[in-house]
Amino acid sequence: MPADVNKLGLKREAYKGSPSTLCPGCGHDSISNKIIDVAHEVGLPMYNVIKLSGIGCSSKTPAYFLGSSHSFNSVHGRMPSVATGAMLANQDLVAIAVSGDGDTGSIGLGQYKHLIRRNVPMVYIIENNGVYGLTKGQFSATSDEGQKVKYYGLNELPSLDLCMEAITAGCTFVARSFSGDAEQMRTLLKAALSHRGTAVLDIVSPCVTFNNAADSNKSYPYGKANEQRLHDYDFIPVGYVQGRDEITVDPYADGEAISVEMHDGSFIRLKKLDHGHDPRKRNEALNVLEQARVENLFLTGLIYYEEPRPTLIDTLHITPTPLSHLQGDKLRPSAAKLDELMKSFA
Amino acid sequence: MTLEMQAGAETQQRSFVNDFTLMVATKNGSGSQTSNLVLIRSLFRMGIPVSGKNLFPSNIKGLPTWYSIRASKDGYIGRRPTAEVVVAFNELTAAEDILNLPPGGMLIIPADWKWGKTRDDVTWHEVPIKAILTQEKIEPDFRERITNMIYVGVCCYLFDISLEIAYLALLDQFNGKKKPADMNFGVIKRAYEWATENLAKDTRFRFEQLNQTEGKILIDGNTAGALGSLFGGVTVAAWYPITPSTSVIDGVLDHKSIRNDPETGESTVAVVQAEDELAAVGMIIGAGWAGARSMTATSGPGISLMAEFVGLAYFAEIPCVIWDITRMGPSTGLPTRTSQGDLLFIHFLSHGDTRQVVLLPGSVAECFEFGWRAFEEAERLQMPIFVMSDLDLGMNLWLSEPFAYPEQPINRGKTLDKLSLEEFFAEHGEWYRYKDYDGDGVGYRTIPGIDHPRAAYFTRGTGHTEKATYSERGDDWVKNLSRIERKINDARATLPQPIIDHDPAKKIGIISYGSNDASIVEARDLLAAENLHTNYLRVRSLPLAQSVIDFVLSHDSVYVAENNFDGQMAQLLRMEIPQDNRHMKSLSLGDTLPMTADWLYSKIVEQEKQHAR
Numbered sequence: 001m002p003a004d005v006n007k008l009g010l011k012r013e014a015y016k017g018s019p020s021t022l023c024p025g026c027g028h029d030s031i032s033n034k035i036i037d038v039a040h041e042v043g044l045p046m047y048n049v050i051k052l053s054g055i056g057c058s059s060k061t062p063a064y065f066l067g068s069s070h071s072f073n074s075v076h077g078r079m080p081s082v083a084t085g086a087m088l089a090n091q092d093l094v095a096i097a098v099s100g101d102g103d104t105g106s107i108g109l110g111q112y113k114h115l116i117r118r119n120v121p122m123v124y125i126i127e128n129n130g131v132y133g134l135t136k137g138q139f140s141a142t143s144d145e146g147q148k149v150k151y152y153g154l155n156e157l158p159s160l161d162l163c164m165e166a167i168t169a170g171c172t173f174v175a176r177s178f179s180g181d182a183e184q185m186r187t188l189l190k191a192a193l194s195h196r197g198t199a200v201l202d203i204v205s206p207c208v209t210f211n212n213a214a215d216s217n218k219s220y221p222y223g224k225a226n227e228q229r230l231h232d233y234d235f236i237p238v239g240y241v242q243g244r245d246e247i248t249v250d251p252y253a254d255g256e257a258i259s260v261e262m263h264d265g266s267f268i269r270l271k272k273l274d275h276g277h278d279p280r281k282r283n284e285a286l287n288v289l290e291q292a293r294v295e296n297l298f299l300t301g302l303i304y305y306e307e308p309r310p311t312l313i314d315t316l317h318i319t320p321t322p323l324s325h326l327q328g329d330k331l332r333p334s335a336a337k338l339d340e341l342m343k344s345f346a
Numbered sequence: 347m348t349l350e351m352q353a354g355a356e357t358q359q360r361s362f363v364n365d366f367t368l369m370v371a372t373k374n375g376s377g378s379q380t381s382n383l384v385l386i387r388s389l390f391r392m393g394i395p396v397s398g399k400n401l402f403p404s405n406i407k408g409l410p411t412w413y414s415i416r417a418s419k420d421g422y423i424g425r426r427p428t429a430e431v432v433v434a435f436n437e438l439t440a441a442e443d444i445l446n447l448p449p450g451g452m453l454i455i456p457a458d459w460k461w462g463k464t465r466d467d468v469t470w471h472e473v474p475i476k477a478i479l480t481q482e483k484i485e486p487d488f489r490e491r492i493t494n495m496i497y498v499g500v501c502c503y504l505f506d507i508s509l510e511i512a513y514l515a516l517l518d519q520f521n522g523k524k525k526p527a528d529m530n531f532g533v534i535k536r537a538y539e540w541a542t543e544n545l546a547k548d549t550r551f552r553f554e555q556l557n558q559t560e561g562k563i564l565i566d567g568n569t570a571g572a573l574g575s576l577f578g579g580v581t582v583a584a585w586y587p588i589t590p591s592t593s594v595i596d597g598v599l600d601h602k603s604i605r606n607d608p609e610t611g612e613s614t615v616a617v618v619q620a621e622d623e624l625a626a627v628g629m630i631i632g633a634g635w636a637g638a639r640s641m642t643a644t645s646g647p648g649i650s651l652m653a654e655f656v657g658l659a660y661f662a663e664i665p666c667v668i669w670d671i672t673r674m675g676p677s678t679g680l681p682t683r684t685s686q687g688d689l690l691f692i693h694f695l696s697h698g699d700t701r702q703v704v705l706l707p708g709s710v711a712e713c714f715e716f717g718w719r720a721f722e723e724a725e726r727l728q729m730p731i732f733v734m735s736d737l738d739l740g741m742n743l744w745l746s747e748p749f750a751y752p753e754q755p756i757n758r759g760k761t762l763d764k765l766s767l768e769e770f771f772a773e774h775g776e777w778y779r780y781k782d783y784d785g786d787g788v789g790y791r792t793i794p795g796i797d798h799p800r801a802a803y804f805t806r807g808t809g810h811t812e813k814a815t816y817s818e819r820g821d822d823w824v825k826n827l828s829r830i831e832r833k834i835n836d837a838r839a840t841l842p843q844p845i846i847d848h849d850p851a852k853k854i855g856i857i858s859y860g861s862n863d864a865s866i867v868e869a870r871d872l873l874a875a876e877n878l879h880t881n882y883l884r885v886r887s888l889p890l891a892q893s894v895i896d897f898v899l900s901h902d903s904v905y906v907a908e909n910n911f912d913g914q915m916a917q918l919l920r921m922e923i924p925q926d927n928r929h930m931k932s933l934s935l936g937d938t939l940p941m942t943a944d945w946l947y948s949k950i951v952e953q954e955k956q957h958a959r
Contacts, residue, residue, distance in 0.1 A: 018816075047801060050636070050794045063804060063816065070794035072635060073806040074628070075658050081584075081620065081628025088582045088616045088629065089638035090795050111628070114621040312618070319612040323581035324637025324793055328756070330614050331579030331639070332718075333604045335751040341573065341604070342748035345563035 007043040015040045017067040021060065027179035027205030027220075028058055028127045032065045034182060035096065035125075038189045039066060049094045050086055054079040054108060057134055058100035058127035058205075066096075077108025080115035080124075084312065087120050090322035091313045094193070095122035102132050105141035105160050112162075116169040116198045118312040123192045124200045126162055127179075129207035130218040137210040144217040149210060163303050164289045166200040167282065173199035174285065174304040178223045179206065184300060187233040187268070196263035196308040204298070223298060230277045230288070230301030231270035263308050270302060279305045362430060362550045364394050364419040369429030370497065371436045371443045375407030377491030378435070380519060380530070381498045382413040386743060387515035388507045389417055390564055393556040397423035397864075398743045399940065404589070404682045410439045417553060423745055424865030425738075425940040431551060433497045444468075452551060454500055469548050473500055478540050482532045495530050499537025504545065506552045509538060563748050567713040567739040567861075568643075570749070571669060572597025574717015575641055576605055576615070579756050580667075582640040584618045584629035586648060589681045590737040591671035594643035623648035627655045627668065631730075634659070634666040635805060637761070637793035639721045643669035646688050647676055649695065656730050657696025658807045661830075663780070663789070665724035665759070669733045671740040674938055683938035684737035686860055687910040690918065692732045693888050698808065699827060701834050704732040704888040705842060708863040712886070713739065714749040719842065725759035727837055728788055736909070738940040739861035760790045764798050771800070779803040779814040780826060787833030834889060841887035844894055852879045854954070855901035857894065859885040859915060861940065862907055868943035869950070878954055885915065895923055903957060904930040907946055911936030 004011050015036045020029050039046070049069040053059035055076035062071045074082045083095050104112045104126050115124070131149060132138040139147070139155045142162060147155045166174045173195045175188045185203065192199035206212050206220045214221040258278060261267040270279070277288050285304035292299045319326070368385070372378035382398060389396040394417050403409035416426055431452045434440040437459055444453060449467040457472035478496055479489060502512050512534055516527040571594050575583070585595045595617065602615045620626035623644050630640035644652070649670055659666060672688045674680035695702050703723065705716045716733050724731040762770055762777070770777050770790065777800065780789045789812075792801045803814040810826065811817045848855075854873075858866050863884055870880050883897045898904050898919060904927075906916040913932030920927060933949045935941055 045797075047797050047799070048795055052632075068799055068802050070792075070802045071804045072632070072662075073804070074631075075654055075807075078624055078628045078655065081625040082632035082635070084618070084625075085582060085584065085629035085632025085634070085638070085640065086636035086794070087632075088584075088618065089633040089636035089640070090793075093636070093795055110621060111625055114625065118618075316616045316618070317613055318616050319607045319610060319614055322637075322795065323614065323616060323633075324795070326579075326581060326614055330605075330607065331581070331756055332577055332752070337604055338577065338749065338751050341601070342563055345565045346561070346748075 006040050008045060010040065012036060012040045014068070015046070015066055017062070017064040020064045022057055023209050025208040026057070027129065027207070028061050029064070030179040030182065031125065031127055031185065031203055031205060032061050034185045034189060035065045038186055038193070042190060042193065044094065044193070048092065049096060052079050052083045052086070052095060052097040054099050054103035056100040056103045056132070057207075058098050059103055061098050061127070077103050077106065078111055079103070080108065080111035080120070083122055084115060084118065084120050087122065087313065088316075089324040091121075091320075092322050097122055097124045099124065099126050101126060101128040101130060101140040101142040101162070105162055109141070109160070109165070113165060113169040116166055116171045116200070119170065119172070119197045119309060121197055121311045121313065122199070123189070124198055126200070126202045127205040128162065128202055128218065129205050129211055130159070130216070131207050131211040133207050133210060147211075147216055148213075161289055161293065162202045163200065164286065167285055167304050170309075171200050171304070172197045172306045172308050175201050175302045176300050177201060177203045178227050178298070178300050179203055180220055180223050181227060181229075181300065184229060184233065187235045188302065190235045191262060191268045191302070194262035194264045194266045197311055217296075217298065226298040228275070228297060228299050229273055230275055230299055230303070231273055233271075233302075234269040236267050236269065260305050268302070275299065277301070279303060282306070363552055363554055364417050364556060366417060366431060366551055367426045367429040368415045368431045368433065368501070369443070370413045370415070370433040371439050372411055372413070372494060373407070373436050374403050374405050374409045374411040376494060378411065378413065378494040381494040382415060383519050384498050384512060384515045385415055385501060386564070387518045388502070388511045389415070389553060390559050390745075391511050391514060392507070392553055393559045394553055395419065395421040395423065395558050395745055397745060399425050399738070400742060401939070402682050404678065404680075410436050419556060419558070421558060422864070422868040422943070424868050425942050427942050427944055433501070435494065435497060452548060454497055471500070471504075471545055473497070473537070473540070478536050479533070482536050484529070484533070488529065492530060492533050495533040496537040499534040500541045500545070502534065503538045503541035504547055504551070506554070509535060559745065561748065563746050564743050565710050565746060566593065566741055566743055567707065567710045567735050568593040568671065568741060569597040570710040570713035571643075571707075571717045571733065571735065571740070573601060573749070574714035575667070575721075576601055577752060578718025578721040579639045580615060580641050580721065582616050582618075582630060582633035582638040583642065584620050584626040584633070584640070585642050586620050586623045586626045586644065588623075588645045588648050590673050590741045591643040591645045591648070591669060593741060594669050594671065623651040624655065627652040630666040630668075631655055631659045631664050634664045634724070635662075635793070637795075639725070641667040641669065641720075643671065645671050645673050645675070645681075646691070649688060649692060650676075653696050656702070657698055657700055659730045660696060660700050660702065661698065661807045662805050663728040663791070664730070664805075665721075665728055666730050667720040667724050667733065668730055669735065672734060672736045680938055682737070684861070684940055685910055685936060685938065686734075686736055686908050687914070687936065688734060689908075689910065689914040692734060693918070701889060702732055703727065703729060703834070703837055703841065704734050706734055706859040706886050706888070707739065708845075708860055708884055708886065710739070710744045710746045711749055716842070718752050722754075722757055723841065725761065726757065726788070727833060728759065728791060734860065736861050760788055762790050762792050762796075764796050764801070767792060767796065767798050767801055778812050780810065780829070781812040782829050782832070786836055787829045787831075838889050838891050841891070843891050844886055844897075845884045846882070846893060846897065848881045848883070848897065850900070852881045853902040854878060854880045854950070855897055855904040856880050856882045856907060857885065857897065857904060857915065857919070858907040860909075862909060865941045865943045865946060866907060869946040872943055872947040873950060876951065878950065880950075888918070890918065890922055894919070898923055898927060898930055899925060902929060903953070905933050905950055905953070906930060907933045907941070909935045909941050
């Protein structure tokens with residue numbers, strides 16, 4: 001098998017979508033490219049993937065990757081409910097959702113939190129640039145306090161931390177990354193795809209047109225200069241690719257490494273860096289976000305992880321056959337059943 | 347016409363046997379619903395056509411509530427404006443309740459209030475509540491709720507309902523559980539005995555055994571709709587509680603076990619309570635897109651919130667079913683009062699050029715039928731389907747024939763699976779999601795998860811070509827809109843067609859829809875007795891069928907009777923009929939209560955008199 005062909009016999013090319021229509025250099029395109037990389041690498045069967053988005057620059061991006069997957073560009077901020085319905089219809093699907101800070105943090109904040117609370121199994125990527133792009137440069141709910149933009153001036157309101165919102169809503173996989181950090185994004189994307197439940201990836205993704213000044217917390221120059229990774233990672237997959245014994249990892253020193261086993265049997269090994277953060281502890285996760293806020297740090301990595309709790313699908317006790325595949329008498333009880341029912345109303 | 351019950355003469359002449367209305371006035375949350383249902387079920391068991399209407403407040407406990415029970419030997423089940431017998435068990439409303447009694451009527455009131463007889467032209471029965479209750483050993487916790495069984499016992503005696511029948515009705519009400527039935531029956535029996543010793547029967551008001559309910563059922567429209575949905579193959583229901591629609595989803599929850607997988611016992615129906623109506627409709631759109639038969643139930647305020655999403659589903663052509671159990675709106679105030687005020691709103695719901703399909707059930711049997719049929723239409727037309735019922739039809743009990751089993755097997759419409767997609771490619775050499783291959787405006791859709799490299803398409807609202815690619819070209823969009831227009835116009839002839847009773851010799855036509863049917867049937871008989879012979883067309887779906895327009899044009903005078911203030915169906919007809927239609931009159935009500943035959947009768951008589959002049 002040629003090196004660039006995955007286990008499904010597909011080249012990376014096959015995982016591409018239409019050409020991007022975003023501004024040249026947009027952080028979102030880096031994320032799309034990483035999704036293509038990872039889908040190809042793990043051998044994701046595209047027919048079984050659904051791509052979901054709301055409205056905004058970020059929400060356009062599902063057109064730019066995995067062109068052979070069904071996709072739904074829905075309405076502003078309400079993608080989570082569409083995703084919920086789609087996963088109810090067919091729990092075998094793999095859902096990759098893309099949203100932005102306007103879509104998720106403002107109009108969609110309620111649906112975001114309720115999606116997480118229900119633990120709908122999906123990867124939820126927020127392409128977070130702290131500004132509205134398509135409507136030309138308004139502040140978003142994640143714009144940093146003190147941020148300045150050309151037309152609207154100074155933002156005097158505190159920003160929402162969408163990772164913290166996810167944790168308080170009961171999310172079991174919460175990560176933050178930077179679209180300029182390709183390596184970390186790839187690892188976290190793979191881990192998110194292996195997670196059972198809602199996996200949130202809040203990726204700071206600079207807007208090169210409206211919010212890329214060096215003093216903006218969500219710009220490339222700022223990110224490049226200030227990103228502090230919480231961990232170094234190895235992702236050791238089993239679900240989608242070959243056996244784990246083919247992968248070799250450098251041993252981390254004792255006490256520095258944590259192995260987190262994912263739902264599908266793969267695991268992620270993290271080496272703690274300066275902040276010594278243990279993502280398995282909720283208090284620590286909230287503390288590290290609070291520290292980042294107070295000290296104005298750009299911390300990235302796996303913020304919080306817990307053993308998957310039951311997903312929405314689990315709580316409904318529905319048949320394991322996807323509801324969308326049911327036919328005939330599974331959908332319609334017999335005439336005798338109706339007669340019996342009618343007698344109970346007589 | 348108001349019921350002419352002049353003291354003496356009229357009441358002596360008219361027979362009230364199996365033909366009067368009993369109004370029970372109580373406090374909300376006092377348990378009176380059980381008592382009222384025992385009376386209704388007793389009459390039903392006696393074979394007497396009966397209907398019940400609950401006029402309840404937006405409140406959990408304490409505010410006044412009225413329940414009217416109509417017995418009609420002629421089988422009329424619409425609301426009547428007058429009750430000949432009033433059970434005044436709410437001190438706060440008693441003064442007005444007494445005032446509303448027609449001369450010659452009958453009052454049943456607690457003696458404990460020491461009200462004092464305020465009218466001489468009605469039969470006045472005072473019943474000592476506390477004295478009867480203390481004879482029966484009732485635990486304090488149950489005392490308040492069981493008080494209302496006293497009027498059941500008194501009515502049983504006064505109107506000749508046997509205690510055996512009342513007991514069976516109690517068992518019906520408590521699902522066969524003897525313990526609560528016995529406890530309640532003890533009070534009914536005591537009250538019956540007290541009445542036997544102390545009250546003189548007025549034999550004008552009594553019930554006699556009939557055989558007109560044999561084989562029939564008593565059910566509310568929301569439960570009927572829920573059952574229809576379950577027989578229609580609903581797999582995903584998402585909702586947010588709102589009066590008066592909540593019992594649609596409660597009905598799905600209560601009965602969804604009939605859809606359990608016989609092999610595993612697992613459910614084939616997912617029901618999710620959403621955080622709001624925005625999420626509820628989003629979920630059913632996502633589910634419909636991914637191949638579920640999905641539904642929600644709501645009322646006007648919820649419809650408002652769903653407006654944007656429904657437009658997306660309309661243009662992305664995603665099947666789903668939305669029940670609108672209409673009520674007065676908006677906001678708080680009259681959420682427990684009926685209305686047909688959402689008609690135009692849902693027909694044209696959302697931004698852009700939308701014309702939604704609306705099914706209009708006129709009976710509980712049609713609630714069942716449209717329950718399953720809505721899914722067929724949604725998948726056939728690939729769009730949201732509204733079913734507009736109302737509080738009166740949805741929440742009150744109606745007498746009906748048992749429901750008919752769906753006459754056609756489930757049809758998923760033009761939905762391609764792996765095999766049929768391959769066949770499609772073999773035949774056409776291509777497949778494009780929004781291309782009109784059959785000339786009926788409906789494309790072929792795939793659902794996610796089909797193991798085929800060319801099954802996928804990109805779903806968005808506006809701005810797509812027939813290939814489901816992105817386009818900002820005006821001609822692409824006009825082409826798309828023209829196809830959708832074709833689809834909607836074709837639907838006029840294929841959706842449930844109007845029920846028409848048309849004799850060309852008759853010159854007066856009545857057009858109506860929905861829950862008004864029961865009262866229109868009765869009003870036509872009243873009119874016929876006055877030599878005003880009418881034809882009747884009941885609209886069952888929007889967009890309007892051609893036969894509705896033909897009906898308007900083939901009469902000298904046409905009355906469009908409906909229960910909203912603005913006469914919305916009449917407005918729609920005016921929009922759709924280019925010819926002179928000044929002979930068409932809007933008779934619109936919108937007074938928060940179900941339409942009565944008397945109202946419609948008097949309106950038409952008044953109009954026809956003007957005509958004659």
